[in-house]
Structures are given as C-alpha cells and as structure tokens.
Amino acid sequence: MKTVYLDHHATTPLDAEVLEVMMPYLTTEFGNASSTTHDYGRRARAAVERGREEVAALIGAEQPDEIIITSGATESDNLAMKGLALQRADHSGHIITIAIEHKAILDTARFLEKQGFSVSFAPIDRYGLVDLEELRGLIRPDTFLITIQAANSEIGTIQPIAEIGAIAHEHNLLFHTDAVQALGKVDVDVVRDHIDMLSISAHKIYGPKGVGALYVRKGIRLQPLIHGGGHEMGMRSGTLNVAGVVGLGKAALLAKRDLVSESARLTALRDRLRQGIESRIDLVQLNGHPTRRLANNLNFSFSFVEGESLMLGCRGFALSSGSACTSASLQSSYVLRALQVPDAIAHSSIRFGLGKSNTDEQIDALLELLVENVKRLREMSPLYDMAREGIDIESFSWSEHDHHNH
Amino acid sequence: MDAWDDYTEEVMDHYEHPRNVGVVDNPDGVGIVGNPACGDVMKLSIRVENDHIVEAKFKTFGCGAAIATSSMVTEMVKGKSLDEALQISNKAVAQSLGGLPKIKMHCSVLAEDALKAAIDDYRKKKKEK
Numbered sequence: 136m137k138t139v140y141l142d143h144h145a146t147t148p149l150d151a152e153v154l155e156v157m158m159p160y161l162t163t164e165f166g167n168a169s170s171t172t173h174d175y176g177r178r179a180r181a182a183v184e185r186g187r188e189e190v191a192a193l194i195g196a197e198q199p200d201e202i203i204i205t206s207g208a209t210e211s212d213n214l215a216m217k218g219l220a221l222q223r224a225d226h227s228g229h230i231i232t233i234a235i236e237h238k239a240i241l242d243t244a245r246f247l248e249k250q251g252f253s254v255s256f257a258p259i260d261r262y263g264l265v266d267l268e269e270l271r272g273l274i275r276p277d278t279f280l281i282t283i284q285a286a287n288s289e290i291g292t293i294q295p296i297a298e299i300g301a302i303a304h305e306h307n308l309l310f311h312t313d314a315v316q317a318l319g320k321v322d323v324d325v326v327r328d329h330i331d332m333l334s335i336s337a338h339k340i341y342g343p344k345g346v347g348a349l350y351v352r353k354g355i356r357l358q359p360l361i362h363g364g365g366h367e368m369g370m371r372s373g374t375l376n377v378a379g380v381v382g383l384g385k386a387a388l389l390a391k392r393d394l395v396s397e398s399a400r401l402t403a404l405r406d407r408l409r410q411g412i413e414s415r416i417d418l419v420q421l422n423g424h425p426t427r428r429l430a431n432n433l434n435f436s437f438s439f440v441e442g443e444s445l446m447l448g449c450r451g452f453a454l455s456s457g458s459a460c461t462s463a464s465l466q467s468s469y470v471l472r473a474l475q476v477p478d479a480i481a482h483s484s485i486r487f488g489l490g491k492s493n494t495d496e497q498i499d500a501l502l503e504l505l506v507e508n509v510k511r512l513r514e515m516s517p518l519y520d521m522a523r524e525g526i527d528i529e530s531f532s533w534s535e536h537d538h539h540n541h
Numbered sequence: 542m543d544a545w546d547d548y549t550e551e552v553m554d555h556y557e558h559p560r561n562v563g564v565v566d567n568p569d570g571v572g573i574v575g576n577p578a579c580g581d582v583m584k585l586s587i588r589v590e591n592d593h594i595v596e597a598k599f600k601t602f603g604c605g606a607a608i609a610t611s612s613m614v615t616e617m618v619k620g621k622s623l624d625e626a627l628q629i630s631n632k633a634v635a636q637s638l639g640g641l642p643k644i645k646m647h648c649s650v651l652a653e654d655a656l657k658a659a660i661d662d663y664r665k666k667k668k669e670k
Binding site for chain 2: 447459461515518520
C-alpha cells in the first residue's frame with residue numbers, strides 16, 4: 136500500500152492542473168519576462184502578470200503590482216521584516232510578534248535585535264491565541280511593525296488577524312502576517328483585515344516549491360534583500376521564475392475556487408478523526424484551540440506514549456511529531472513549549488495534517504492503528520504504570536539525565 | 542516522516558515484537574533511568590541467582606530505538622554474570638541490532654544506563670542485608 140500522506144502543513148503535492156499550466160513555461164515558453172523586445176519575453180511577461188492577478192484575487196489585493204514574487208515564504212518573511220526595518224533611517228525601533236511564529240519570523244526578529252532593533256512577544260494563551268489587550272499594551276511610540284501569523288502550522292490555531300490589523304492601524308503601525316498555513320482554508324482579505332504585508336508560499340497550496348510572494352500594500356517601501364536588475368518594483372531583483380509564478384497563480388486560483396467546499400470537506404474529515412480519537416482512546420490531549428483551528432489540522436498528545444514510537448506503529452501513514460526524537464535538535468516542539476505544554480506531553484504529540492487526497496477510509500484505517508498502538512505502547516510504558524499506581528510523574532525525582540549529551 | 546526507512550530490520554523486529562516486556566516478580570534489582578521531560582524513561586528489573594542474571598524485563602517510554610535497545614539488552618544479559626553484564630556497552634547493544642541511525646545512538650545509552658542502575662541496585666540491597 137502506498138503511504139498515506141498526512142503531513143500537509145509541511146508541504147502539499149503539486150496539483151495536476153497546476154503542473155499542466157506550468158509545463159509550457161518549462162519547455163517552449165522559455166522567455167525572460169523582462170525581455171519584452173520580442174514575443175518570447177512578452178508572452179512570459181503576460182503569464183507572470185496573470186499569475187500576479189490570480190494571487191491578488193486570492194487575498195483581495197486591489198492591484199496586482201502589490202504582489203512581489205519571491206522564492207518562498209521564508210524569503211517573504213525576511214523581506215517584510217528586514218525590508219521595512221532597514222528602511223528606517225536610524226536603524227532602530229520596536230517590533231511586536233509572538234513566540235509561536237515560524238522560524239523565518241523568529242530568527243529574523245533575532246537578527247534585527249542584533250542590529251539594534253527591539254522585539255517584544257505578545258502573550259498567548261494555552262491554545263496559542265494572542266491576547267489583544269496585552270498586544271495593545273505592548274505598543275510603544277517607537278513600534279513600527281506587528282507581525283503575527285494567520286494560523287499556526289503545528290497546532291492549527293487561527294489568530295484574530297482582522298482585529299490585530301485594526302489595532303495596528305489605530306496606532307499607525309504596519310501589520311504583516313505570515314498566511315502560509317491559512318490560505319486555501321481561511322478567507323483572508325488584505326483590505327478587510329487591515330493587512331499591510333502578507334507572506335504566501337506556493338507549495339503549501341498545491342503549487343510548486345521554490346516560489347512564493349509577499350503582498351506589499353501600495354505606498355510601502357522596502358529595502359531590497361537582493362539587489363540587481365530592479366525587478367519586482369525594485370524590491371526583489373532576479374530573473375523571474377516564470378513557470379513558478381504561473382504555478383503559484385494557478386494554485387491561488389484553485390485555492391480561491393475550492394475554499395468553501397474543500398474547507399467543509401476537510402473539517403468533516405478532521406472532526407471524524409478527532410471524535411474517533413477522543414471516543415476510543417483515553418488520556419489524550421488536544422493541542423491548540425478547540426474551535427479556532429485550521430480545517431486540516433489536529434494535534435494530539437497521547438499520554439505515556441512517545442510520539443516517534445507511535446508514528447512507527449502507524450505504518451503506512453506519513454505523520455509528524457513534536458517529540459525530540461524526530462528533530463535534529465533533540466528538543467521537543469518550541470510551539471508546544473511556548474504553550475506551557477509539559478515536555479512529557481510535547482514528546483507524546485502527533486500532528487495530523489489533512490489534505491485534498493485524504494478520505495474517510497484512510498482516517499478510519501489510521502484510527503485502528505492509533506487505538507491498537509497506543510494500547511500496546513502504554514502496556515510497555517513505565518509512566519503508564521506509575522500513573523495507574525497514583526505516582527505523580529511531574530514531581531517524581533527523576534535521575535540526572537545527560538545521555539543526550541554523550 | 543517514515544521512520545521505518547531509518548531503522549534496520551532487527552530494530553523494527555524488536556520494536557514490533559519486543560522481548561521480555563514487563564516487571565520481574567520480586568525483582569532483585571531495579572533500575573529506572575531517563576526523564577519523561579527528555580522523552581525517554583526505561584525501567585529494567587532483574588532476577589539474580591549465584592551472581593548471574595537469570596531474568597530481565599523492561600518497560601520503556603521512548604522512541605523506536607529506545608524500545609528496541611531496551612528489548613535487546615534484556616536478551617543480551619540473560620545468563621551473564623553481573624561483571625560480564627557490566628561490560629555491555631550501548632555500542633554493543635546497537636551493534637546487535639545491526640546499527641542505529643547516528644542521531645539515535647544516544648537512545649541506546651538509556652539501555653546501558655538502566656542495566657548499570659539495576660545491577661547497582663542489586664548490589665546495594667545485598668550489602669544492606
């Protein structure tokens with residue numbers, strides 16, 4: 136049996152319709168979109184502009200030239216933050232974000248701190264939701280940017296971005312959101328939601344890897360990160376990846392077309408899995424928000440069972456875990472830790488990322504494996520025995536433990 | 542991630558069909574090592590006769606490598622004298638499983654540590670008697 140893909144937060148397969156429209160631009164239509172002295176270039180330029188329009192339509196941007204093409208959302212996040220910060224004459228000022236952002240935001244924030252900027256993290260609750268009053272309280276006279284994700288890739292929590300945008304605009308601040316996980320599942324509108332900059336990735340919405348975009352509201356100037364021929368309104372030089380932009384555009388078009396129907400289908404599938412887990416397995420914890428969460432995301436901790444060992448038991452399913460044993464850093468998920476989830480619970484977490492190809496039958500088959508393996512692994516778990524004997528695992532005096540550093 | 546690809550057949554066999562799961566009745570020595578906060582805990586219990594380990598059972602909370610090395614170490618110690626058992630290193634356990642991915646080698650330290658802790662526990666108890 137082919138492995139069932141349930142890791143759609145990491146990436147999604149390229150849609151056949153997307154590949155089809157890209158193909159000519161990988162073969163016969165090889166023109167450079169900047170070389171418009173001939174037909175080749177003009178056709179490439181037209182294809183890029185169409186792609187830009189399709190992206191603009193997905194997010195409600197008023198003008199296609201507000202869409203800056205990038206290599207992906209990591210670059211988009213970097214460009215939004217560094218581009219805006221380094222534009223400031225005195226290279227100082229204050230940025231507000233949250234601790235569960237993607238590393239592209241967190242590491243860029245850290246970089247900017249070293250350059251003399253200051254960064255504050257708005258408090259989040261145990262579901263990952265930002266506290267709007269606390270956020271408002273963090274705003275200082277020198278604050279120039281709030282950057283908060285539209286939805287989280289691990290726990291699926293959807294932030295109140297329209298409210299955050301309104302707060303930013305009340306204070307004449309710019310609001311950037313990394314909307315990578317939300318697009319195609321949540322209706323995002325940059326005008327209605329008071330968004331000034333928004334990061335997009337093609338491969339998270341069934342488009343190709345290596346291409347993304349940054350929406351930049353008209354009138355905002357950014358320092359380019361990549362200098363050169365002055366492409367992309369001078370904000371991002373480099374010959375355009377025409378096939379990539381065409382694919383991004385088509386993926387955006389499909390995401391917009393299918394938003395309502397696919398969200399409803401994914402929600403039903405997700406709830407089938409959630410109800411199955413909660414009704415058939417005891418001692419589980421849902422990580423992330425109970426209701427404000429992405430239609431395709433579930434994140435459960437199965438107490439006393441380590442995440443990687445449970446994934447192994449779910450043979451034939453591609454999943455991911457917040458366990459240290461699946462990360463190169465040997466650290467449990469920083470997102471779960473930021474929610475004050477105890478380490479033992481973080482190590483026991485599994486993320487389920489549903490997508491277009493998943494079916495009820497697959498979910499039912501996965502449930503059988505989960506039920507069987509959680510039971511089997513708990514019978515093997517010394518922590519499960521201790522819990523049944525009434526020993527508190529949190530306060531037990533564990534041995535000094537340094538084998539991770541051997 | 543499809544971790545099955547990272548592990549040898551022996552590791553997967555011990556993960557799927559672990560040997561000697563449980564706790565020895567009235568154990569002569571028990572070692573509990575690891576920490577749930579680090580993602581792995583192993584409890585190893587042994588029965589000792591004439592300074593030889595005649596029975597060893599484990600319970601492990603941990604990844605596939607931790608479970609497989611736990612299972613393997615219970616097989617390796619059976620019939621060994623305590624001094625012989627103390628010579629078993631985490632590398633030897635991993636080798637018996639056909640090797641572990643580099644990043645998982647630290648998981649095998651848990652098995653070695655649990656074995657030492659169980660033998661220590663036995664010797665401490667014996668002294669007290």
